Amino acid sequence: MTPHADTRAVRLGLRANLAQFGLLVLVNALVGGMLGQERTVLPLLADQVFRLSAYTAALTYILAFGTTKAVTNFFAGTLSDRYGRRPVLIAGWLVALPVPAMLAWGPSWGWIVAANVLLGVNQGLTWSTTVIMKIDLAGPERRGLAMGLNEAAGYGAVAATAMATGAIAEHAGLRPEPFLLGAAYLVVGLGLSVFAVRETREHARAEAALHPVQAPEERELTTARIARRTSLTDKALSAASQAGLVNNLNDALAWGVFPLLFAAHGLSVAEIGVLAALYPAVWGAGQLVTGWWSDHIGRKPLITAGMLLQAAAIGLVAEGTTFAVWAVAQVLLGIGTALVYPTLLAVIGDVAHPAWRARAVGVYRLWRDGGFAVGALLAGVLADAYGLTPAIWTVAALTAASGLVVAVRMYETRRPATSGTGAAT
Secondary structure, eight states: OOOSSOGGGOOBSTTTTHHHHHHHHHHHHHHHHHHHHHHTHHHHHHHHTSOOOSHHHHTHHHHHHHHHHHHHHHHHHHHHHHHOHHHHHHHHHHHTTTHHHHHHHOSSHHHHHHHHHHHHHHHHHHHHHHHHHHHHHHOSTTHHHHHHHHHHHHHHHHHHHHHHHHHHHHHHOSSSHHHHHHHHHHHHHHHHHHHTOOOOHHHHHHHHHHSOOOSHHHHTOOHHHHHHIIIIISHHHHHHHHHHHHHHHHHHHHHHTHHHHHHHTTOOHHHHHHHHHHHHHHHHHHHHHHHHHHHHHOSHHHHHHHHHHHHHHHHHHHHOOSHHHHHHHHHHHHHHHHHHHHHHHHHHHHHSOTTTHHHHHHHHHHHHHHHHHHHHHHHHHHHHHHOHHHHHHHHHHHHHHHHHHHHHHOOOOOOOOOSSSOBOO
């Protein structure tokens, strides 16, 4: 990577970049809120307003969202390397401008699916770039903490918005009022990105200068080779990619299937909203600890334990029949996801050189958010064929298998803290 500016003036580390880092945490909370506006309301909208009786048809919005977001993640990394992080972030907000109105007033289910295509592009561009920008700013020594703060903000907002929209829907109906909250998030997020966020690409160049690449094949790594390394050949990167896919497969289940299971057992919209919020709330808050923890004890133990705990929690959802049991399961699922989510991103940051890190993040997030599409399709087909409970148990088994793959295949990627790197933490 050839520097385009004097990177000596750039300082790495959370403390040195606290103002911009904090602003990006807030922006990612607004990104998460855009997703949270759907978590409680849309499954019920499919069932009660559009009368979609087949689970596969009802979950098409998650399939559309996940497919679009996964592909957009891949290009977000390449685009942010080529044009800068900030333009990609702003473009992501602009794409989302019609989404709240389409969700609130769309006359057919096709409008809802189309809104989720746009939402997938929005999430792929905005969430990917906030991840990349925080990795740029944080430097190598606090990468897990940086990812924990990023994901905590995003999924904390998912939880808060899911609960808020559930409460709004309980009193005002499923449409349009719950989606007006998303419109407010969009206006604030776009405004902050245009007027306050600064470019961070020079921070990545500064870090790259501290770790020069000697081998010509590493300096000239193509996007195709990065994709192959991240997906297949590097044991840590590929193990992280498959675990990310299964993790978001679980999230698709929690988003699209769990509310239908809870409603089938007679829970109210408000109660479903609480359960829909509980899982991402614990997930979000837990990442404040788990990202930092992985900086100290390593990435692999947390990822393995987190996947196995998620499997147990999903099994508990399948067996449960009461609000109390499901609440416990949602808490356990949130803890398991918190152990995994920022830690997987830290693995990518650990292994990928700054010269090609943004593209590696894009490939990883292609696999991870492809889990939404795989989960929606798998859960829908199995639920239509065998019922909700067998579908949930199947996902629990896949999650346990994923944890075992990490235990066997992944090598530890956390680097010991070093001095004299020029990073200010």
